[in-house]
Amino acid sequence: MTETTPLIGEPLALDLVNTRPLGTDLLATTEQLADWLARESERHPELALDRPTPADLAAVHDVRDRIATVLDAILHDRRPPATALRALTAAQAAAPAIRSLDWDGAAVVTTPHRDGPPAARLSAVLAEAAADLLTDPALAKLKRCEADDCALLFLPAHPKRRWCSPERCGNRIRVARYYRKHKE
Secondary structure (H helix, E strand, O other), X not given: OOOOOOOOOOOHHHHHHOOOOOOOOOOOOHHHHHHHHHHHOOOOHHHOOOOOXXXXXXHHHHHHHHHXXXXXXXXXXXOOOHHHHHHHHHHHHHOOEEEEEEEOOOOEEEEEEEOOOXXXXXXXXXXXXXXXXXXXXXXXXXXXXXXXXXXXXXXXXXXXXXXXXXXXXXXXXXXXXXXXXXXX
């Protein structure tokens, strides 16, 4: 299965890891990164970045690789490499979130912002999303899609969910199973 559009809708860190399905990289160019960031910024406005640079792309790839390494270890009941965990912590520290307090006329509100170059800010947001995911008790439910030609990860809302997407893998597997059953 070759997909050209990344699935979104899982926690941000999983969406990022899922941009590298089997045999391809859906964030290989700055244009693809810009498209993914635009799609994700609907749920995560802090990801809005008009024109990513090669440095931004490299930073995203580094964070994605670290998250993937940690998740792979967890899926195989192994201890995550300390180097990957330290790198994700360092990425967050490079552009920590500051919540500015302000008065909107009726209440105190906060506006988060980060200082630093775009690559550091982007890495920090993604590494923070990884920290949220990796410390979430729901991570114990993490699954890899059961389709033979898919490696995407997901957190099932229903315990019987087996595929990354009912439209992509689920429907394809069900059609193939129906065809095999009725061909005989």
